[in-house]
Amino acid sequence: MLRQANTGVVVDDGPAGDVPASPAVLRVENLRKAFLSGSQEIVPLDGINFAIERGEMVSIVGASGAGKSTFLHLLAALDTPTSGEVYFAGNSLSTFREAELAKYRNGKVGFVWQRHHLLPDFTAAENVAMPLLVRGQSLSRALQLSREWLGEVGLSDRADQPAGRLSGGEQQRVAIARALVNDPALLLADEPTGDLDERNAEAVFELIERLHGAHHLSSILATHNLSLARRADRVYTLEHGKIAPGAEMLAATASPAAGVGARTPGGRA
């Protein structure tokens, strides 16, 4: 709901009836996404209402195919909803022009995928520098910032290695540095530890927790791993198109060894 604040600035403090709290960094209203598969309609998101405040870490658990990736893609403006709205800092993404959307994707959101999506023939430093170059930074400044970030994720000594030669855990740390190099407000991570063994998964998750705190991020992590998910400030379950607080349903159905959902022993989805 738009209202005139004392300062004369028009602010959006949520739908009528909401308690006017500190405005959410990200808020979604009645978010719906439907896909057509042949003649069948698949509705992974069927009326989602959700908000995250600055500095919060929220995890989202759900079985494979529940719609976690779809949800994160809509939040990152990598896809558009069938209906409903995503608001960033009170502004509906549906009102953004293409150039504003590009700025939002590159500057406000850091996205980490399950597979790192690095360019294997480019060095770690070059991979991390890419979002800075997209924003128009000079190459020398971009590489300088990139090296600082590689230091932050503990990979100073790997900066000049082609990304394709790094270990899985190292690649994911480079991907995290690349996601954060533009100082985004939001970190969206889609099963960021899903491809890693237990030890590397723990190390990468710890890194995300540390960077989340140090950079005052608002972070949303989709994960199959309930014990990691529970370390967030809030846990939500995505199921049957709806999102609900807690992970009790999944805890009841998950086998402790396999985590949640259908996973192969190798840890791949």
Ligand SMILES: Nc1ncnc2c1ncn2[C@@H]1O[C@H](COP(=O)(O)OP(=O)(O)O)[C@@H](O)[C@H]1O
């Ligand atoms: N581009 C697409 N076209 C058709 N169906 C899709 C598409 N993307 C996702 N889906 C379907 O939407 C559902 C949710 O997928 P997804 O968001 O990837 O789930 P999760 O990440 O929780 O495993 C699945 O049934 C999937 O097959």
Ligand SMILES: [Mg+2]
């Ligand atoms: Mg997924």
